[in-house]
Amino acid sequence: MPKRLYAEALVGALRRALETDDRVHLMGQYFLGLTEHRELMVELREDYVERVYYPPIAEVGYVGAAIGAAMAGLRPIVDIATASFIFQAFPQVVNEAANVHYMSGGQTSVPMVFHFNQGIRGGGAAQHSHSPQAMLWNTPGLEIMAPSTPADVKGLVATAVQSNNPTAWVDHVRLFDTIGEVPDPDYAIPFGVADIKRSGTDVTIVASSFMVVRSLAAAETLAKQGIDVEVVDLRTLTPLDEDAVFTSVAKTGRLVVVDECHRRCGVAAEIAALVAENALGDLTAPIKRVTALDVPIPFSPPLEEFVEPTEAKIVEAVSEIAG
Amino acid sequence: MTSIGAAEDRALLDLLERMWLIRAFEEKVSDLYARGHISGLLHLGIGQEGSAVGACSILRDDDYVLGSHRAHAHALAKGADPERLMAELAGRSTGYCAGKGGSMHLVALECGFVTATGVVAGSIPLGLGTALAGQQAGMGQVTVVFFGDGAGQAGPFHESLNLASLWKLPLVFLCENNGYAEFTPLSAHTNIERLTHYADTYQIPSTTVEGNDVLAVQAATEQAVELARSGGGPSFIEALTHRPRGHYEGDQAKYRELSEREEWKEKDPIARFEMYLEQQNVLSEDASEARTIEADVRQRIEAVAEAALDAPWPAPESLTSQVLAS
Numbered sequence: 110m111p112k113r114l115y116a117e118a119l120v121g122a123l124r125r126a127l128e129t130d131d132r133v134h135l136m137g138q139y140f141l142g143l144t145e146h147r148e149l150m151v152e153l154r155e156d157y158v159e160r161v162y163y164p165p166i167a168e169v170g171y172v173g174a175a176i177g178a179a180m181a182g183l184r185p186i187v188d189i190a191t192a193s194f195i196f197q198a199f200p201q202v203v204n205e206a207a208n209v210h211y212m213s214g215g216q217t218s219v220p221m222v223f224h225f226n227q228g229i230r231g232g233g234a235a236q237h238s239h240s241p242q243a244m245l246w247n248t249p250g251l252e253i254m255a256p257s258t259p260a261d262v263k264g265l266v267a268t269a270v271q272s273n274n275p276t277a278w279v280d281h282v283r284l285f286d287t288i289g290e291v292p293d294p295d296y297a298i299p300f301g302v303a304d305i306k307r308s309g310t311d312v313t314i315v316a317s318s319f320m321v322v323r324s325l326a327a328a329e330t331l332a333k334q335g336i337d338v339e340v341v342d343l344r345t346l347t348p349l350d351e352d353a354v355f356t357s358v359a360k361t362g363r364l365v366v367v368d369e370c371h372r373r374c375g376v377a378a379e380i381a382a383l384v385a386e387n388a389l390g391d392l393t394a395p396i397k398r399v400t401a402l403d404v405p406i407p408f409s410p411p412l413e414e415f416v417e418p419t420e421a422k423i424v425e426a427v428s429e430i431a432g
Numbered sequence: 433m434t435s436i437g438a439a440e441d442r443a444l445l446d447l448l449e450r451m452w453l454i455r456a457f458e459e460k461v462s463d464l465y466a467r468g469h470i471s472g473l474l475h476l477g478i479g480q481e482g483s484a485v486g487a488c489s490i491l492r493d494d495d496y497v498l499g500s501h502r503a504h505a506h507a508l509a510k511g512a513d514p515e516r517l518m519a520e521l522a523g524r525s526t527g528y529c530a531g532k533g534g535s536m537h538l539v540a541l542e543c544g545f546v547t548a549t550g551v552v553a554g555s556i557p558l559g560l561g562t563a564l565a566g567q568q569a570g571m572g573q574v575t576v577v578f579f580g581d582g583a584g585q586a587g588p589f590h591e592s593l594n595l596a597s598l599w600k601l602p603l604v605f606l607c608e609n610n611g612y613a614e615f616t617p618l619s620a621h622t623n624i625e626r627l628t629h630y631a632d633t634y635q636i637p638s639t640t641v642e643g644n645d646v647l648a649v650q651a652a653t654e655q656a657v658e659l660a661r662s663g664g665g666p667s668f669i670e671a672l673t674h675r676p677r678g679h680y681e682g683d684q685a686k687y688r689e690l691s692e693r694e695e696w697k698e699k700d701p702i703a704r705f706e707m708y709l710e711q712q713n714v715l716s717e718d719a720s721e722a723r724t725i726e727a728d729v730r731q732r733i734e735a736v737a738e739a740a741l742d743a744p745w746p747a748p749e750s751l752t753s754q755v756l757a758s
């Protein structure tokens with residue numbers, strides 16, 4: 110199977126979406142942030158000039174335009190670039206897009222995707238490092254996908270584009286350089302199906318997006334210490350594959366949730382609550398959360414490292430509860 | 433070039449020195465970044481010193497200035513301490529923000545530099561607020577908010593123009609139009625040619641000036657500030673300028689024609705001002721005074737950089753302090 114960079118798989122997925130469905134339009138030109146990989150978008154933009162838009166710095170306007178276009182039958186994929194800027198578009202995303210299908214008694218739907226790069230990327234400080242997926246998860250009416258591998262991004266984009274819901278595509282610049290096998294033929298990965306990225310018997314780690322990569326690295330370190338970790342990649346938050354989490358916890362009896370959101374009301378908090386509510390009897394140790402701390406992300410490199418859910422912190426948390 | 437008439441030679445040389453200070457500071461930042469001593473996303477003000485220095489030169493200490501993501505020059509022009517600024521960029525505990533802010537989130541409150549922002553147009557509404565507080569205090573304080581041409585298409589900018597006009601706020605909108613937002617020219621962002629058109633719509637007096645002419649910016653700001661101090665409300669200045677470097681450190685700026693760079697070389701705000709000062713006999717023909725100013729400033733910045741890199745990193749305990757005010 111061919112190996113591909115995540116960035117290549119992402120661009121390939123966008124290309125297939127444009128090729129196979131002429132309702133698909135791209136709004137925003139980057140998708141790959143300010144990384145060198147953004148050059149990969151050039152050819153795609155040239156091949157689909159008519160369906161690529163370059164909006165000015167007017168997020169509430171252009172994201173709203175994409176939402177409206179979706180209501181009228183197009184399937185736009187919008188790039189908001191750094192996740193922090195989605196706040197500029199919140200009125201349209203959270204109050205319009207997420208509500209309208211329900212409010213209209215099902216008359217209107219919003220088949221669009223909005224892509225953003227979340228998380229700590231090194232020196233982004235408080236205003237360029239947000240992980241808004243928990244805020245969005247607190248918004249009924251949105252689907253949320255958070256791929257972690259080249260193969261998954263290809264399959265999940267295919268599903269997102271054909272979904273009739275507004276879908277948040279939670280992405281991470283630190284994924285773009287990762288490499289993985291990507292099957293050549295078209296395929297779609299259904300939403301709501303988690304993936305066991307590493308099978309193990311001692312402790313379950315639940316993660317999504319770039320935190321899966323970190324968790325897998327931590328799992329290798331832990332394996333050397335004789336701790337066999339299972340890594341469950343949620344892949345989508347809404348819909349959520351609760352069963353996959355419960356099944357893994359039933360097997361290991363121990364849970365660490367790794368998540369780049371702040372701790373309070375973050376993604377990890379919700380996963381921990383679900384397991385406590387539904388599978389307490391399976392647990393043989395307290396649930397652990399490895400998250401960003403509850404402070405704005407600081408600029409200074411050492412402070413940033415203290416805040417981040419690092420590999421070392423994952424190793425430590427797992428070690429604490431492992432048999 | 434516009435002249436301010438009877439200005440003292442010393443005042444003119446001060447302007448030159450302040451521009452050199454910013455240039456030397458920014459070049460040092462670039463050097464430290466290239467050598468891995470500074471991290472993060474850096475947007476330098478090289479080539480845009482004229483508007484920062486021209487505008488701030490006539491402000492009082494108690495006036496307010498707000499900037500954008502490209503704000504080192506504005507903080508320095510308002511009187512920020514280069515050493516504390518450099519330490520902040522290097523993430524040190526002695527920095528203005530104790531290492532928590534960094535380049536895009538500078539605050540130097542002691543000199544009236546209220547804030548930079550990592551969010552395009554993010555500080556413009558805040559400028560309404562400092563202007564409002566100044567208006568209420570009744571001491572004639574004004575606010576100058578700097579932003580780029582790219583911010584002119586953002587919703588918060590337009591809401592702010594209307595509010596400033598409606599409430600007659602003592603506020604100067606200072607748009608540094610360097611022709612580009614990230615990698616695309618202004619024409620990709622709007623059909624409006626002059627950003628002053630936006631101000632006209634909201635009935636705010638406006639003017640377009642040569643932004644690399646420090647005296648032209650100074651004159652325009654003086655007029656705007658007088659109006660604001662006397663209760664006449666906001667003004668809008670569009671300062672035409674150029675950023676000779678990439679959008680951020682590391683950006684090769686391949687999207688720009690070489691000819692464009694050549695054309696602007698002659699308009700460099702510092703070179704241009706030195707030429708003017710020679711013509712006015714403020715500088716001698718060999719501009720030796722200017723070379724002394726430059727050399728002194730560069731030496732000072734060397735010391736600033738050294739001190740910043742010698743300063744301690746923030747202590748882990750500082751991480752959780754200041755999330756909420758005490």
Ligand SMILES: Cc1ncc(C[n+]2csc(CCOP(=O)(O)OP(=O)(O)O)c2C)c(N)n1
Binds near residue numbers: 502551580583
């Ligand atoms: C709300 C928001 N959207 C997008 C960005 C990304 N961004 C950072 S700087 C920039 C261009 C700004 O251009 P301009 O306002 O002209 O300022 P200049 O960089 O030219 O000084 C963009 C799009 C951002 N920081 N904030």
